[in-house]
Amino acid sequence: MIHLRAFLSDVVIFSNVVILSYFFLANGIYTLLMLLSLRATLLQTRRWAYRGLDSLRESPLTPPVTIIIPAWNEENVIVTSVRSALMVDYPRVNVIVVDDGSTDLTLARLVESFKLLETDWTYRPSVPTAPIRAIYMNPAIPNLRVASKVRGGKPDALNTGINLCRTSYFCNLDADCLLERDALLRLMDPIVNSTVDTVVSGGTVRILNGCESQAGQVLKARLPSTLLERFQVVEYLRSFLFGRTGWHLLGGTLIVSGAFAVFHRATVLEAGGFRDDTVTEDMDMIVQLHHWAAEHDRQIRMSFSSDPVCWTECPSSLTMLGRQRRRWQLGLCQTLWKHSGILFHGKYGIVGLLSFPFHAYVEGLGSAVEFLGYLLVPLAFILGFVPPFLLVVFILLGVVYGGFLSVGAVLLEELAYHRYPRFRDLLTLLIFALFENVGYRQLILYYRFQGVLKFLFGSRRWEKVAHAGA
Amino acid sequence: MFKTADPLTELALTTLVSVLIGTFLLVAVAIFRRWQQTRYSHYLESLHTRYGLILEQLLYGTRTPQGVAALRKLPLSDLERLFDPLLSTPRDSDTHFAFLLAICTELGMVELWQRRLAAADDPLPTRPASLGSHSKLHAPAAPQRLLLRAKSIRNLGILRHHPSWPLLVKALDDPHADIQTVTLNALAAIRAPGSFRVLMERLQAVALGRRATPPLPSLQAALACFDVAFCSDLLPALRHPHRRIRFLAIELLRLIVRRETAQDPLFLLTKENLSPEITDLLLTDLYRDAIGEVRGRVAEVIAFLADPRAPTALFELCFDEQWYVRLRAVRALAHPRHNTPLLLLGIRDCLRDAQWRVREAAVHTLIALGPSGKQQLYEHFLTSDDQAMREQIVEVFERTGLMASLIEAYSQGTCGVEALVVEQIASGAAPLGLPEVLRTAVPHVRLKFTERFVHYSRFKMRLQMGAPPEAAALVARQKMLEFPPALAA
Numbered sequence: 001m002i003h004l005r006a007f008l009s010d011v012v013i014f015s016n017v018v019i020l021s022y023f024f025l026a027n028g029i030y031t032l033l034m035l036l037s038l039r040a041t042l043l044q045t046r047r048w049a050y051r052g053l054d055s056l057r058e059s060p061l062t063p064p065v066t067i068i069i070p071a072w073n074e075e076n077v078i079v080t081s082v083r084s085a086l087m088v089d090y091p092r093v094n095v096i097v098v099d100d101g102s103t104d105l106t107l108a109r110l111v112e113s114f115k116l117l118e119t120d121w122t123y124r125p126s127v128p129t130a131p132i133r134a135i136y137m138n139p140a141i142p143n144l145r146v147a148s149k150v151r152g153g154k155p156d157a158l159n160t161g162i163n164l165c166r167t168s169y170f171c172n173l174d175a176d177c178l179l180e181r182d183a184l185l186r187l188m189d190p191i192v193n194s195t196v197d198t199v200v201s202g203g204t205v206r207i208l209n210g211c212e213s214q215a216g217q218v219l220k221a222r223l224p225s226t227l228l229e230r231f232q233v234v235e236y237l238r239s240f241l242f243g244r245t246g247w248h249l250l251g252g253t254l255i256v257s258g259a260f261a262v263f264h265r266a267t268v269l270e271a272g273g274f275r276d277d278t279v280t281e282d283m284d285m286i287v288q289l290h291h292w293a294a295e296h297d298r299q300i301r302m303s304f305s306s307d308p309v310c311w312t313e314c315p316s317s318l319t320m321l322g323r324q325r326r327r328w329q330l331g332l333c334q335t336l337w338k339h340s341g342i343l344f345h346g347k348y349g350i351v352g353l354l355s356f357p358f359h360a361y362v363e364g365l366g367s368a369v370e371f372l373g374y375l376l377v378p379l380a381f382i383l384g385f386v387p388p389f390l391l392v393v394f395i396l397l398g399v400v401y402g403g404f405l406s407v408g409a410v411l412l413e414e415l416a417y418h419r420y421p422r423f424r425d426l427l428t429l430l431i432f433a434l435f436e437n438v439g440y441r442q443l444i445l446y447y448r449f450q451g452v453l454k455f456l457f458g459s460r461r462w463e464k465v466a467h468a469g470a
Numbered sequence: 471m472f473k474t475a476d477p478l479t480e481l482a483l484t485t486l487v488s489v490l491i492g493t494f495l496l497v498a499v500a501i502f503r504r505w506q507q508t509r510y511s512h513y514l515e516s517l518h519t520r521y522g523l524i525l526e527q528l529l530y531g532t533r534t535p536q537g538v539a540a541l542r543k544l545p546l547s548d549l550e551r552l553f554d555p556l557l558s559t560p561r562d563s564d565t566h567f568a569f570l571l572a573i574c575t576e577l578g579m580v581e582l583w584q585r586r587l588a589a590a591d592d593p594l595p596t597r598p599a600s601l602g603s604h605s606k607l608h609a610p611a612a613p614q615r616l617l618l619r620a621k622s623i624r625n626l627g628i629l630r631h632h633p634s635w636p637l638l639v640k641a642l643d644d645p646h647a648d649i650q651t652v653t654l655n656a657l658a659a660i661r662a663p664g665s666f667r668v669l670m671e672r673l674q675a676v677a678l679g680r681r682a683t684p685p686l687p688s689l690q691a692a693l694a695c696f697d698v699a700f701c702s703d704l705l706p707a708l709r710h711p712h713r714r715i716r717f718l719a720i721e722l723l724r725l726i727v728r729r730e731t732a733q734d735p736l737f738l739l740t741k742e743n744l745s746p747e748i749t750d751l752l753l754t755d756l757y758r759d760a761i762g763e764v765r766g767r768v769a770e771v772i773a774f775l776a777d778p779r780a781p782t783a784l785f786e787l788c789f790d791e792q793w794y795v796r797l798r799a800v801r802a803l804a805h806p807r808h809n810t811p812l813l814l815l816g817i818r819d820c821l822r823d824a825q826w827r828v829r830e831a832a833v834h835t836l837i838a839l840g841p842s843g844k845q846q847l848y849e850h851f852l853t854s855d856d857q858a859m860r861e862q863i864v865e866v867f868e869r870t871g872l873m874a875s876l877i878e879a880y881s882q883g884t885c886g887v888e889a890l891v892v893e894q895i896a897s898g899a900a901p902l903g904l905p906e907v908l909r910t911a912v913p914h915v916r917l918k919f920t921e922r923f924v925h926y927s928r929f930k931m932r933l934q935m936g937a938p939p940e941a942a943a944l945v946a947r948q949k950m951l952e953f954p955p956a957l958a959a
Contacts, residue, residue, distance in 0.1 A: 047648055050620035052558060055655045059691040060725045117906040119868045122861060124826065134902065139871030193651065195685045393482045400486060404493040411500045418507065426504055430497055 005383075012380045019373040026362045027401050033246025034408045038415075040249050041241065041306055045416040048307070053185045057091060062192055064092035065184060065262065066170045068161030070154050071097055073464070074175035075105040077313070079113045084178040084216030086144060090185055094143045096161045097175075101130075101151025110146050114138055121145075125163045127273035129156050135164075154258075155274035155281040162273060165265060172282070174259040177310045178208060178216055186308035187262050196301040199264040199289060202256030203308030204240040206419070207233045209316060218311050221419045223428055228321065231440040232314045234433045238409035241306050241416075248304035252355025254290075256302065258282025260310040267292075267300070278338060280331025287339045287356075294347045307417070315465055322447045323463035329367060329451025330459065336364045337455075367448035374442065402437030409433065517552055525552065529569050538576070546582055550621075553579065557625050571629040580631060583622035587637045619644075620652045627656025635662035642672065642684070650684040658695035666700040669693050670707060673722075677714050690718070694725035701726060702745040709751065713761050720756065720767045723748075727774050738776045753779045757787060765790060766798035773802035781812055788816035793825040800831045804838035814839075814846055821850050821859060829859060833866040848887040852894065860899060867895075868903040877907055881918035896923050897930075 056062055067085045071078050078097070085095045099107045110116060121135035130152030137145045149160055162170060169191065171184060183203060191198045210224030223230055240257075247253050258281060268274075268285065271292040278284045286302060293300045315321040336359060343360060345352040377394070380386040410429045413419065420426060454461075521544070524537035541549065556570060574580050623641060626634045638660070641653040657665045673689045675681040707719035730737045739749070752775065757768045769787045772780045787799035800820045803813055817839075820832035836843040851863045867873040873895070880892040895904055908916050 046617055050617065050624045050652055051648065051655075052624075055658075055691065059687075060694050060729060061687045061691045115910070117868070117910060118902045119906070120861065120864055120900050120903045121869075122826075122858075122865055137869060139869060139874070142869070192687055193685055195682070387476070387479070390476065390479045390482065393479060393486055397482055397486045397489065400489050400493060404489050404496070407493050407496045407500070411496050411503075414500045414503050423504060423508075426500065430500060434493070434497075 008383060009385055012376060012383065012385050015372065015376045016380060016386070019369060019377065022362065022366060022369045022373075023398065023401075025358075026366060027405070029358055029362070030243075030405050033250075034242045034405060034412075036249045037242035037245040037306075038408075038412055040245060041412055041416045044305065044307060053089075053182055053189075056185050056189055056192060057089070059192065062091055062185075062188060063169055064094070064167040065090060065188065066094040066096055066161070066165040066167045067173050067179075067184075068158060068165065068170050069095065069097045069173050069175050070100055070157035070161065071102065071106050071175035072100040072151070072154070072157070073102045073104045073106060075102070075109050077176045078106050079109050080213075080216050081173070081175050081177055082110065082114070082144070082216075085173060086141070087181065087216055088179050088184045089181045090188075092167075093184065094165070094167065095145070096164050097144075097146045098157040098160045098164075099146060099148045100154070100157040101149060107146070107148050111136060114141060114144060114146075116144075116146055123163065125160075126269055127159045127163060129160045129163060132160065153276050155276040158274045158281065162265060162268065168265055169262050170265055170268075171262045172258050172260065173310065174312060177205070177259055177312045178213060178218060179260070180309045180311070181217065183260070183308040183310055184262075186305060187260075190301075190303035190305060191262065191264075194301060194303070196299055197264070197267075198301045198303050199267040200253075200256055200261060200286065200302040202244065202253070202261040202302075202304045203310060204306045205236060205257050205259050205312050206240075206309055207236055207314045208311035209314055211311065213311070221421070223420065223425050224314075224316075226316060228318070228440075229314055229316055230428065230432045231436055232321075234406050234410065234429060234436050235440075235444075236314075237413050237429075238406050241409050241412045242405075244304045245306050247355055248302075250350055250354065252350040252358075253302040253304055254286060254351060254355045254359050255283050256286055256304060258285075259312055260308075270296075278331050278334035279327050280335060283331060284335045284338070287335055287342065290342065290348055290351050291339065309419075318443075320465050321443075322450070324465045325444055325447035326451040326454060327463050327465075329448040330454045332359070333364050333452060333455035336360050364452075367445055368452050371445055371449040374445075399437045402441060403434045406433035406436045514551060517548060521552055525556070525573075528573050529556070529566055531565075531569060541573075541577055546579065549577055549579060553625075554621075557628050567629060571631060574625070574629060580626070580629070580634075583626050584634055584637060586619050586622040587626075587634070587641055616646060616649070620649055623649065623652045623656050627652075627659040630660050632660055632662055635660050635665050639665060639668050642668075647683055647685075651688050654684055654688050654692040658692035661696050661700075663700065666693070666696050667703050670703055673718060674707065674710075674715055677718055678712065686718075690722060690725070693722050694729060696726065698726050698730055698739065698743045701748060705745065705747055705751070708748065708756065713764070716756075716759065717761060717764050717767075720764050720771065724767045724770050727771055731774065737774065739771070739774045740776045744775075749775060749777055753777060753783050757783045762790070762792035762795050765792070766795040769795065769799035770802045773805070773808065781808075781810055784808070785812050785816045788813075788820055793823070793828055796820060796823060796828045797825070797831050800828060800835050804835040806838075806840050809839045809842055814843070817843075818846055818850060821847075821854075822856070826858075826862065829862055830866065833863050834870075837866070837870060837872065845887060848891045852887065852890055864895060864900045864903065868900065868907075873900070873903055874907050874911065877904075877911060877919055878915050880922060881915045883918075883922070893923065893926050 067088070069078075069081060069085060074081075082095060082097055085093075097110060099110070115138050116136035117138060118134045118136055121137075123132045123135070130150040133148040133150065135145060135147050145164060147160055147164060149157070152160075158172060169188070171187070173179065187201050187203045190201050206221075207224065207229065208218065209229045210222045211218050212220040212222060223233060244253070244255065244257075247255075261282065263285070267289065271285070271288050274281045274285055275288070289300065289302065292298070315324050336356070339356075340360075342348050342352045342356045344357060348356070377386065377391060381388065381391045407430060410426075410433045413429075414426060420429065521541065524534070524540060527534065527537060528541075541552075544552070553570075553574065571580070623638065626638065635657065638653050638657050642650055642657075644650055644653070654669075657669065669689060669692060672681065672684070673686070673693065676684070676686050676689060701723055704719050704723055707715050708723075710716050710719070727737075727739065741749075752768055752772055757765060757772060759765050759768065765787060769784060772783055784799060784803065788796055788803075790796050790799065800817055803817055817832050817835050820828050821836075823829050823832070833847060836847040839846075847863065851860055854860055864873075867876065876888055876892050876895075880889055908919065911919070
């Protein structure tokens with residue numbers, strides 16, 4: 001009995017050390033990212049005050065861009081998204097919608113709304129894809145094309161879009177997203193004004209729920225009405241405003257949202273196009289590009305800017321939220337596992353030595369570590385290994401530190417972007433930031449843990465998140 | 471901070487309290503910032519309410535001594551705030567800029583911006599005493615100074631303040647990349663003759679690796695804003711032994727020409743706007759340059775040359791060994807002035823190119839050449855055995871909306887090659903596109919089209935079943951002319 005207790009004690013103490021190291025590592029790096037982003041975002045905002053977008057808009061060197069919208073059963077949102085993409089303020093822009101074998105009225109809605117005609121278009125694939133059924137267009141809207149194809153998944157739909165695209169750069173846009181008018185110009189700025197080949201440029205995704213929108217444009221940014229959606233607003237702010245900005249500044253970009261990002265077409269093709277062996281093709285592509293650049297000894301840059309904005313609908317029910325987060329976590333684990341050769345590999349620089357290990361430990365395994373923490377720490381308390389006061393202090397610390405980081409993100413939003421002009425919205429955001437770690441974080445952790453389990457059990461199923469339409 | 475028996479508890483407690491304090495500090499900063507923002511926007515609003523009308527009057531040329539006096543009493547910082555929206559949004563006409571420049575000069579703002587430029591590291595200068603007594607500005611912090619400098623440069627550029635260009639050229643040496651970029655934009659807006667040469671030197675230095683900044687695309691974009699009259703300064707670069715320099719120079723010339731043609735569709739490069747040396751260089755050496763990318767761009771420039779040697783050079787480029795040169799050459803010919811027998815021959819040859827993009831460009835070019843270009847295209851469509859090419863032509867017909875026009879003309883009884891093309895298309899060359907166009911056509915067009923096509927089909931069937939004497943004669947004529955029956959008729 002004494003031996004068993006000693007063994008249990010060792011296990012619990014070891015677990016607690018792991019949990020503590022995770023806590024300090026994760027929060028330490030998040031704090032660093034926050035501080036870096038704070039400075040960079042403020043400088044960037046100030047920069048727009050004198051640089052403006054006119055020079056970029058009028059420059060003959062601003063390259064044309066094709067917006068590729070993969071869509072599967074998006075009948076509620078597709079027309080609005082395409083309208084938003086067509087209205088974007090950019091000198092030369094084409095839009096390609098790829099209907100990935102929808103079983104609903106997605107294609108019919110597009111044909112009806114844009115008066116599309118089926119054409120005898122010759123499909124010349126650079127990367128193999130599922131067969132094309134038809135290509136539609138309207139000669140009066142020459143920059144819009146719709147391809148209808150046999151279902152092959154989102155990566156396959158994106159590859160179809162790349163095959164049809166004739167421009168050097170393409171922009172992925174999810175079918176439930178609305179672009180801000182100047183978003184593409186802002187997204188292309190790091191590409192046009194860079195001295196290094198910038199092959200990827202990612203932007204920010206914000207939550208559309210609750211906002212007033214009309215004809216594909218967000219008129220007034222407002223907070224959503226439900227608790228679940230409001231927590232997601234804070235979560236997105238934290239993730240995009242300092243998470244990704246910070247990693248970009250460190251040169252360790254590993255995730256760019258596939259909902260809204262520009263890619264260099266030729267480089268993506270050289271890297272083999274989007275793959276379907278993970279459920280997060282966006283992250284997989286970024287890591288694949290790092291691989292490709294290291295193998296071919298090419299100097300490339302992947303940029304992230306927090307000011308180009310696209311608005312997306314977030315899940316408003318627990319079921320949909322669960323589906324989304326399980327898929328994200330599953331995709332993250334699949335991608336990290338697939339490219340595990342990068343881990344601590346000096347050839348990949350910051351990506352191999354810092355960013356990839358961080359993502360593997362904190363974002364990948366972290367959910368399991370944290371989830372186990374919620375079980376083991378109380379167990380340690382019950383078994384008498386942890387004094388009650390220390391337990392309470394640690395729980396409070398976890399909650400408060402999370403709140404600190406979230407409030408930091410809200411502050412960043414307030415200092416730099418000011419998208420929610422009502423004072424009431426600012427206060428609401430601050431309150432939700434303070435309490436995000438009480439309940440909501442644990443819920444997300446539960447879904448993420450499920451995602452890890454799905455990965456361990458080899459599941460590859462894509463869980464569809466339905467969109468109601470804004 | 472906290473003394474307890476357990477050091478771990480002590481550390482945790484200290485961290486907890488620090489983080490708590492930090493969190494509330496951040497909350498306080500966020501709220502304070504919002505309050506500050508609201509106050510500032512109220513202040514701006516009041517400024518605009520008080521002085522907006524005076525400003526508008528001045529901008530439209532209505533000058534009142536009281537108005538100017540009221541503005542003169544304002545501190546320069548307030549004047550800048552007042553003028554900032556006018557300078558950051560595009561104005562309707564050059565007249566507005568002229569008035570705006572006059573007011574800014576009179577109120578001492580231009581001088582202030584120039585002084586900021588001249589004294590990069592000095593504290594911000596104060597307003598001259600003659601312009602007001604209460605106008606002292608405090609020296610701002612370093613990032614603020616960068617912002618003010620950058621805005622000053624931007625404003626001088628927007629107002630096209632010509633005398634400032636030497637100062638702006640100096641600002642190109644600023645260590646801050648943003649200042650360099652803003653300066654390039656300003657120089658591009660002012661377009662002072664002397665600055666073109668300076669920018670070209672910079673471009674060459676960056677291209678050859680002697681300098682790292684400003685970024686090459688920013689330099690190119692700035693240079694491309696200059697008029698074609700400045701292009702004589704490109705001559706040394708066009709003759710440069712380094713291929714990259716030659717490429718950048720010809721690319722620049724191409725961009726300038728493209729901008730000019732966008733403004734004036736009838737624009738041509740003549741002896742008046744382009745030096746004869748450059749014309750000669752283009753038509754003797756550069757169109758045969760060893761670098762394909764140079765030749766391709768040369769094609770796009772010589773397409774606008776008013777020189778008798780240009781068509782021959784373009785014709786040769788249509789047969790270049792590199793497909794991308796042929797592509798650029800055939801695209802460059804998409805203007806009715808290139809509708810000459812020689813060039814039509816070149817374009818028609820591109821219809822048989824091995825590269826589908828060249829073939830596609832040739833189809834578009836023939837359509838752009840007008841009726842005679844279309845005629846050539848229709849004839850090629852009718853006589854070609856290349857099924858892939860025929861499909862590609864139909865594809866372009868559908869994409870450009872030409873299919874709908876052809877069907878409408880056919881339903882109205884048009885004869886000749888166009889009718890033959892429609893009959894070929896309706897016989898299976900456009901299995902998807904034709905039904906779609908008919909589906910969306912007006913009922914009258916649909917009916918007439920069907921009537922005529924049914925008549926044609928019956929005739930064709932009779933021909934195939936056992937050619938009657940008149941049909942046999944038609945077939946003989948068709949063979950002679952290598953055209954299908956309707957054309958021969």
